[in-house]
Amino acid sequence: MSTTLPSTTPAGTTLTETTLLRFATAGSVDDGKSTLVGRLLHDSKSVLVDQLEAVERASASRGQEAPDLALLTDGLRAEREQGITIDVAYRYFATAARRFILADTPGHVQYTRNMVTGASTAELTVILVDARNGVVEQTRRHAAIAALLRVPHVVLAVNKMDLVDYEEGVFAAIAEEFTAYALELGVPEVTAIPISALAGDNVVEPSAHMDWYGGPTVLEHLETVPVAHDLAHCHARLPVQFVIRPQTAEHPDYRGYAGQIAAGSFRVGEAVTVLPSGRASRIAGIDLLGVPVEEAWTTQSVTVLLEDDIDVSRGDLIVPSKDAPATTQDVEATVCHVADQPLTVGHRVLIKHGTRTVKAIVKDIPSRLTLDDLSLHPHPGQLVANDIGRVKIRTAEPLPVDSYADSRRTGSFILIDPADGTTLTAGMVGESFAAPEPVKDASDDDGWDF
Known part of the structure; x- marks a missing residue:
């Protein structure tokens, strides 16, 4: 199967007969993301025989009677030992209707940074929820990241419906709660689908256990959702x-x-x-x-x-x-902090925008987003791992930045630790959750004060 990407013309059409959809999966630990991806690959006949045989052998060695389809994406040894996804796993597959690039992202809060990576170029995000647990903090965090990254389409996959006896009321309550939260974030579209990734219900084939659901399966939605190559x-x-x-x-x-x-x-x-x-x-x-x-x-x-x-x-x-965009040395953006080291006011960093990297200082952190109720905590002084907040940055040299709303490529940047090259923060220029009134810029008296 070819993995060559199509060239998109200015008119928005492709030079190949089928369109390409980039999508990412997200959700909390053990919600079944890797199993869903494995089921998609298996039931759409996108798995080679030798791959399936390897999964069957690995599953048998662990005492499992049926093949563990999550092993199709959880390829790292540490992932298989711990039963969790650590790294972003990219997979390429195709059906008669469309070609796909999917990013299976980790669910553990420690690896939220990888969800940012996987969803940064996605046109659709599938957010899984365990039907027994409902919407949890990590679900809200992933919804907020999808909103910040302006992912055009969000699918809520309520998984493990077999463990709640395929009850329509359970699905309806979760779908209503998540949709209301996502709309507050500004997510333009949510499609809710009840599934059992383990049993295959509503993943590729319609479920015989949920006749109360009349919508598309996950694959049907992926094949038919409009794709606008807006770049x-x-x-x-x-x-x-x-x-x-x-x-x-x-x-x-x-x-x-x-x-x-x-x-x-x-x-x-x-x-x-x-x-x-x-x-x-x-x-x-x-x-x-x-x-x-x-x-x-x-x-x-x-x-x-x-x-x-x-x-x-x-x-x-x-x-x-x-x-031509305006050049500026003062960048204000919403960021997702991905490093264990906190980001503080006065922090000396490198900012990488496109192919340009320059010195910069964090002059202010006006607010941090509270995911539970979407309230803003004013002037927190720092952002810790997985926090979402507003920052003001002063750069040593002018940067030609676009608004992220206009271009996801030239409206984004990353902050880097100049000491060891660690990625600290992913930023979206101009994106905002209605930040509070700014405070006076922090001062600096060393060589990094621009």
């Missing part, structure tokens, strides 16, 4: 990754700026501006896989040639001159 319609952005100067006899004056187009499209002859310097030029040529083309668009890796010999280097951003 093709965003403001055009090309973060420069590398400057190419072959200096060969055939191309003695070749100077190209290579990178993957983060959003939008570019055409030969288009007026562009290089940020943060603000220097302007026009596109003299676009090379795609070594072949000149007239136009290129989002997700394609290209080399752009400019008419003028201007200073461009890694970390710069090439944008249409008519549609």
Whole structure:
């Protein structure tokens, strides 16, 4: 089965016959995420014979009579020993209707950071809930992250319905509670489906035990949910990754700026501006896989040639001159803190935005989100692992940032510990849960005070 991704045209169509859906699974520990993914792969006949045989052998060695389908994704030794998912497991499969890239993310609160990674590019998130436990704190945290990351579609899969005798009332109560919470967060769409991943009810085939449910199975919904490759319609952005100067006899004056187009499209002859310097030029040529083309668009890796010999280097951003974002040294964003080390006011960090990394200081933390009731705790002073809050950051150099609402690629960033390179925080520019009034910026008297 081919895993080649389709190229999305500016009009939003694909160059292949089937569409591609990126989706992620999330939920609390033991809610059955890996079993659901295994059931999807198994029942959609996307598992190779040797893979299934390996799972059967591993299950038998653990004294299990039936194959443990969770082992199709829980590949790390530590995962199998502990019975939990630790790392994000990516799987590729296809049906006649659509191709899929799924990210099976961990449920343990310790690994929430990996859920952020898995859902950051997802167009749909499946959040599982154990029918016996209902909505728990980790469920609310995953819903909040999906809302912050602006995942367009959320599926609530109420799992283990076989353990509550397939009671409609249990499902209805959980679906009502979760939907109300998700709507408060701003999630645009929630589809609730009662399932038993272990027994296969409503995963690929409709359940014979829940005739009161008339909606789609999980796979049916995944195959039919609208997919809008909105990056093709965003403001055009090309973060420069590398400057190419072959200096060969055939191309003695070749100077190209290579990178993957983060959003939008570019055409030969288009007026562009290089940020943060603000220097302007026009596109003299676009090379795609070594072949000149007239136009290129989002997700394609290209080399752009400019008419003028201007200073461009890694970390710069090439944008249409008519549609250039403002550059700023003051970034305000909502973040999910993913490190064990707290993020504090006055914290010296590196901020990585696109291909550019610069020094920065956390000047203020206006608020932290309380997941139970979505209230804001004002000026907490720090964020600890898995906290969601607002931050104000002062950067050493101007950054050309978009609002995350306009572009998930150029409106996001990560904060890095300059001492050891640890990722501290994932941020979304401009996203907000109605933060309270700001306080005066914290002062700094060392070389990191910009």
